[in-house]
Amino acid sequence: MSRGTDEIFHEQQYLNLLYARLDALRVRAGDQLAGVLRTEHGGTQQARTERDTFATAGAGRLAQLDAAEEGLCFGRLDLDSGERRYIGRIGILDDDGDFEPLLLDWRAPAARPFYVATSAAPQGVRRRRSIRTRFRTVVGLDDDVLDLDVAVDGEDSGLVGEGALLAALTAGRTGRMRDVVETIQAEQDHAIRSELRGVLVVQGGPGTGKTAVALHRAAYLLYTYRERLVKRGVLIVGPNPTFLRYVSHVLPALGETSAVLATVGELFPGVRASRVDAPEVAEVKGRAVMADLIAGAVRARQRVPEDALEVVYEGVKYRLERETCVAAREAGRTAHRLPNFGRRAFAEHIIDALAGQVVDRLNDDPHRQETLALVNLIAAELGEEPADMADGVFLGREDRTRVAEALAEEPSVQEALDWLWPQLTPQRLLAELFATPELLREAADEAAGLAGAADGAPVLTDAELDLLLRTPGGWSAADIPLLDEAAELLGDVDTAAAARRAEAARRARIAYAQGALEVAEGSRSIDLEDPREEIVTAVDLVSAEMLAERFEEEDARSVAERAMADRTWTFGHVIVDEAQELSPMAWRLLMRRCPARSMTLVGDVAQTGDPAGAASWAEMLAPHVEDRWRLAELTVNYRTPAEIMAVAAEVLRRIDPGLTPPRSVRSSGEEPRRVPVPAAELVERVAELAAREDAALAAGTGTDGGDTGRLAVLAPAELAADVAAAVAAKLPDAGFGQDPDLERRTVVLPVRQAKGLEFDTVLVVEPDAVAAADPHGENDLYVALTRATRRLVIVESED
Numbered sequence: 027m028s029r030g031t032d033e034i035f036h037e038q039q040y041l042n043l044l045y046a047r048l049d050a051l052r053v054r055a056g057d058q059l060a061g062v063l064r065t066e067h068g069g070t071q072q073a074r075t076e077r078d079t080f081a082t083a084g085a086g087r088l089a090q091l092d093a094a095e096e097g098l099c100f101g102r103l104d105l106d107s108g109e110r111r112y113i114g115r116i117g118i119l120d121d122d123g124d125f126e127p128l129l130l131d132w133r134a135p136a137a138r139p140f141y142v143a144t145s146a147a148p149q150g151v152r153r154r155r156s157i158r159t160r161f162r163t164v165v166g167l168d169d170d171v172l173d174l175d176v177a178v179d180g181e182d183s184g185l186v187g188e189g190a191l192l193a194a195l196t197a198g199r200t201g202r203m204r205d206v207v208e209t210i211q212a213e214q215d216h217a218i219r220s221e222l223r224g225v226l227v228v229q230g231g232p233g234t235g236k237t238a239v240a241l242h243r244a245a246y247l248l249y250t251y252r253e254r255l256v257k258r259g260v261l262i263v264g265p266n267p268t269f270l271r272y273v274s275h276v277l278p279a280l281g282e283t284s285a286v287l288a289t290v291g292e293l294f295p296g297v298r299a300s301r302v303d304a305p306e307v308a309e310v311k312g313r314a315v316m317a318d319l320i321a322g323a324v325r326a327r328q329r330v331p332e333d334a335l336e337v338v339y340e341g342v343k344y345r346l347e348r349e350t351c352v353a354a355r356e357a358g359r360t361a362h363r364l365p366n367f368g369r370r371a372f373a374e375h376i377i378d379a380l381a382g383q384v385v386d387r388l389n390d391d392p393h394r395q396e397t398l399a400l401v402n403l404i405a406a407e408l409g410e411e412p413a414d415m416a417d418g419v420f421l422g423r424e425d426r427t428r429v430a431e432a433l434a435e436e437p438s439v440q441e442a443l444d445w446l447w448p449q450l451t452p453q454r455l456l457a458e459l460f461a462t463p464e465l466l467r468e469a470a471d472e473a474a475g476l477a478g479a480a481d482g483a484p485v486l487t488d489a490e491l492d493l494l495l496r497t498p499g500g501w502s503a504a505d506i507p508l509l510d511e512a513a514e515l516l517g518d519v520d521t522a523a524a525a526r527r528a529e530a531a532r533r534a535r536i537a538y539a540q541g542a543l544e545v546a547e548g549s550r551s552i553d554l555e556d557p558r559e560e561i562v563t564a565v566d567l568v569s570a571e572m573l574a575e576r577f578e579e580e581d582a583r584s585v586a587e588r589a590m591a592d593r594t595w596t597f598g599h600v601i602v603d604e605a606q607e608l609s610p611m612a613w614r615l616l617m618r619r620c621p622a623r624s625m626t627l628v629g630d631v632a633q634t635g636d637p638a639g640a641a642s643w644a645e646m647l648a649p650h651v652e653d654r655w656r657l658a659e660l661t662v663n664y665r666t667p668a669e670i671m672a673v674a675a676e677v678l679r680r681i682d683p684g685l686t687p688p689r690s691v692r693s694s695g696e697e698p699r700r701v702p703v704p705a706a707e708l709v710e711r712v713a714e715l716a717a718r719e720d721a722a723l724a725a726g727t728g729t730d731g732g733d734t735g736r737l738a739v740l741a742p743a744e745l746a747a748d749v750a751a752a753v754a755a756k757l758p759d760a761g762f763g764q765d766p767d768l769e770r771r772t773v774v775l776p777v778r779q780a781k782g783l784e785f786d787t788v789l790v791v792e793p794d795a796v797a798a799a800d801p802h803g804e805n806d807l808y809v810a811l812t813r814a815t816r817r818l819v820i821v822e823s824e825d
């Protein structure tokens with residue numbers, strides 16, 4: 027047996043031991059779960075909730091153990107001290123002996139040197155070994171001997187586990203993102219393990235592993251700060267549903283299922299963004315001044331009449347004078363900052379004024395003496411006291427209250443109240459605002475006078491206001507932050523109702539808890555053998571409120587479900603991928619979801635495609651955290667071979683000559699191909715080329731004997747539908763449309779939809795048209811050119 031095979035044999039033995047333990051743990055977790063599920067239904071609420079909690083935890087543990095099956099152990103560290111550590115997807119202890127770790131979770135501090143030790147800074151590591159496995163079999167080993175001499179010789183590539191890394195990078199793509207836990211590189215590890223607090227910005231060019239870092243950081247944080255984060259949840263925000271589906275398998279593969287993945291368009295409960303805005307409309311809606319415009323719209327809806335408003339009650343007309351309405355508005359505004367909460371005080375003022383008029387009128391009734399005589403006659407019949415006329419008032423305070431109640435039910439009064447100060451949902455406010463030119467102008471006038479707006483200057487020009495006008499129906503992604511803003515400014519009617527319900531439930535829980543404590547208290551004297559003995563019991567340690575709070579955690583829904591149903595939910599940590607794409611209004615929404623500002627923002631300002639997106643991190647973050655954010659930079663491109671990156675670098679220079687492209691970690695030996703075609707034949711020729719590339723992928727074996735790879739045809743938005751139709755005619759299985767299936771071998775996408783994705787072969791159609799399409803066209807082209815892991819074909823029409 028050679029030394030190499032001897033070593034493989036040895037590692038296989040160890041791996042067998044680990045899998046035997048994994049199997050045993052699975053059986054145990056499965057039995058426990060079955061036991062929990064078999065327990066009786068019914069019982070107390072607490073028993074039921076406990077059972078649900080155990081069942082959820084058991085299912086989670088089982089899922090975690092299942093996820094660890096593939097690539098359970100992938101590394102070994104030999105330390106100078108002689109200690110040997112195996113690194114893997116989960117931690118496994120030896121439960122036969124003294125609970126020594128057999129396998130360290132990759133996120134544990136003791137596993138860290140596996141990712142960061144270098145020859146220059148070996149951190150006590152003598153040898154780092156990457157163990158490559160296929161199913162449960164060891165197929166190869168790569169050793170790094172961390173010897174200072176090697177570094178001095180300049181042969182250190184700076185890459186950790188180079189063999190395993192290159193194998194991962196050249197493997198065929200599958201349409202799903204994979205985790206990179208076996209080959210995380212040092213600069214990525216620094217970002218992943220950065221502390222929880224504060225705002226961390228991870229800036230890096232295309233293919234530098236930003237998405238990988240974002241997802242592994244979520245897994246790391248959930249492992250390291252589990253107690254704190256599992257309750258509030260971790261939110262991961264991505265640019266579109268296609269992207270979220272692409273990355274959705276990574277966290278489950280890492281054994282984590284408790285993060286919430288969403289686009290900004292999904293963050294307003296009860297609304298699904300389905301409408302598409304023109305880019306210039308989305309840009310205006312994303313501007314920070316929209317917050318002023320909405321505040322203006324809210325104020326403008328609290329109206330007063332020029333002169334007076336007429337109200338009819340019991341067939342009689344009453345006048346609400348302007349002054350009365352002004353006073354009522356003041357009362358409402360003083361009562362509460364939020365109009366939906368202040369409205370009650372306003373309405374009471376108006377109704378009280380009207381009730382006064384009604385009572386006065388009735389008291390002035392010329393027939394009232396006759397009426398009084400009649401009333402007194404009836405009173406005498408009933409043996410009651412006659413009505414008191416001493417103060418000359420016929421209808422007293424109680425009657426006035428009754429009149430007020432009747433007025434509140436009166437449609438004419440309700441109509442007046444609704445005109446003066448409507449109870450608004452965010453949806454109604456915005457739907458009416460965007461459908462009514464006068465409301466938009468009034469809102470803009472009010473906004474210009476607000477503190478946030480500069481010296482009464484208009485917040486938007488007339489042309490920009492016109493862009494906001496639309497026919498009613500449906501919401502766009504850019505509307506979601508506006509709805510959220512409106513909900514903040516109006517006061518959530520739903521939240522107010524929910525808060526009342528929650529308070530009632532809380533009181534019921536306290537009463538129940540009080541009862542429980544009293545029972546405990548009552549049994550205490552019986553339990554005590556010696557009444558003089560000082561014994562601390564539950565009664566001393568917990569209050570009824572504390573008990574009630576404990577019961578409050580009994581909501582059986584998962585954190586993700588609860589978070590997505592509650593607009594006011596705040597997350598323990600928020601991670602934003604492609605963060606450069608978010609508009610200032612979207613940032614306002616996200617900051618509200620994370621008041622603690624524990625956030626990781628991942629992106630590349632050179633790739634900004636959204637017209638409302640950011641030009642610089644500092645500018646974007648200043649309104650929320652000023653300069654209190656830290657930066658981690660990723661500089662190595664793991665996706666795009668050097669030959670392709672050279673073409674993309676030309677575009678980057680046009681975007682900003684000051685920007686440096688990331689360094690490609692490998693070359694493919696294949697230059698990108700430019701294919702000029704006659705303009706009239708463009709679409710047809712693209713389809714032919716796509717069919718050829720698709721066939722080439724199908725005929726390949728895949729570098730690791732696995733999947734043979736994926737092809738994307740990326741076209742300018744206006745050509746995408748035609749190109750898709752032509753490609754589909756030749757390749758009926760090709761994916762395209764709003765939310766294409768990325769696992770098809772070939773997909774056709776408008777360039778902007780390719781953001782964050784990658785494919786083995788990429789065909790870019792009409793790069794000049796992509797670049798010229800809008801002010802961020804060059805950025806879109808840069809994104810399109812950097813999607814390929816192996817081959818790039820550029821198709822250009824020529825006259």
Ligand SMILES: Nc1ncnc2c1ncn2[C@@H]1O[C@H](COP(=O)(O)OP(=O)(O)OP(=O)(O)O)[C@@H](O)[C@H]1O
Pocket residue numbers: 191194195204205206209210211214230231232233234235236237238239630664665781782783784812
């Ligand atoms: N340490 C690593 N080991 C193995 N593969 C890696 C590593 N880091 C990144 N990759 C791979 O490189 C590719 C690019 O990573 P990722 O998509 O995270 O980059 P990105 O910076 O988000 O790119 P972009 O901004 O262009 O969308 C992916 O296939 C990813 O799996």
